Amino acid sequence: AQAAFSRIERRVKEAFPGVPVRWAYTSAIIRKKLARQGKQLDSTATALAKMMDEGFTHVAVQSLHTIGGEEYHDLVGTVRAFRMMPEGIDHLQVGYPLLGTEEDLMKVTEALLENLPPQRTRQDAVVLMGHGTPHPANAFYTALMYHLQRRDPNLYVATVEGAPGIDEVTDMLRRRGITTAYLIPFMSVAGDHARNDMAGDDEDSWKNVLARAGIDAKVVLKGTAEYDNIVDIWVDHLRTVLRRFEPPAN
CATH class of the missing domain: 3.40.50.1400 (Rossmann fold)
Incomplete structure (x- = not known):
């Protein structure tokens, strides 16, 4: 798993140099399992709370789910709760999962055929x-x-x-x-x-x-x-979110 996550982080940093990358794990089972091995992982809420305390004003939360199922919607709910906090993170957005649109279906189909x-x-x-x-x-x-x-x-x-x-x-x-x-x-x-x-x-x-x-x-x-061609679809979703943070063109 770590090799896959390292690949994702590498592709994100290549696409958005200088942008800090933090990890959060939605699965309590995984967090508890790795905690027993001495590895402390943040939940989404913990990661966002830390970033809020550190003064981040713009945060893009990129889902690494495959579809927008229950876990993805739980993630959206957590982000929505942080949006409502006074003196919280000014701009907070969630990126689509791998399969979020009809266009994603076409892109994933092409990527799978190549792999x-x-x-x-x-x-x-x-x-x-x-x-x-x-x-x-x-x-x-x-x-x-x-x-x-x-x-x-x-x-x-x-x-x-x-x-x-x-x-x-x-x-x-x-x-x-x-x-x-x-x-x-x-x-x-x-x-x-x-x-x-x-x-x-x-x-x-x-x-x-x-x-x-x-x-x-x-x-x-x-x-x-x-697979880089699959990871790049998640990266494209992140790019879409980050563009929302850009000031409107004059």
Whole structure:
């Protein structure tokens, strides 16, 4: 994960030299896990409170979420609360997640096509693992699959906690006579979901679900934040926010 985050920070600093970069982690689970390892991470509220105390007047909060689901809207709520504080940060804005607009769908589609495994043939399927959510923003996953399949019918998106799930996608692969499928995380980091739910040895891992259907699963443990062309989409969202801070042209 740290390598992916370092890549993001490097791309941000290249795009906006001289602009301070701070990190915040929305996941309490991750913060507690790393705290046990001696690494203290700030929540969004803590990071913003520190910046407010330090006298920052313009702060862009760039989401690194994939879609605008529950966690993204919690982030927006935190930022909104800080906007309402007296003598707080004068200008405070949030950047879109990776998939926030129709244009993002097109850009992400192009980036994913460029990042496909070079050894993969057109007869092999690629199944991207999204996190998924009961939030309506889950529709971005099916929209992405639509755009991908317009370019290559053997590209699929399945989710861990939303729709479509791996069972539905496995049925699609079986009907198309697919015998080999690449499993690739569509998450910023190839973390627990990718290593366990996708590539683990449990009988309900995606790798083994495909194996029982007679499909050879080839696993790629590389998150989206490890690809510059994906990171640059987040950076573009940040650029949009920073432009709002510029004084109007005369």
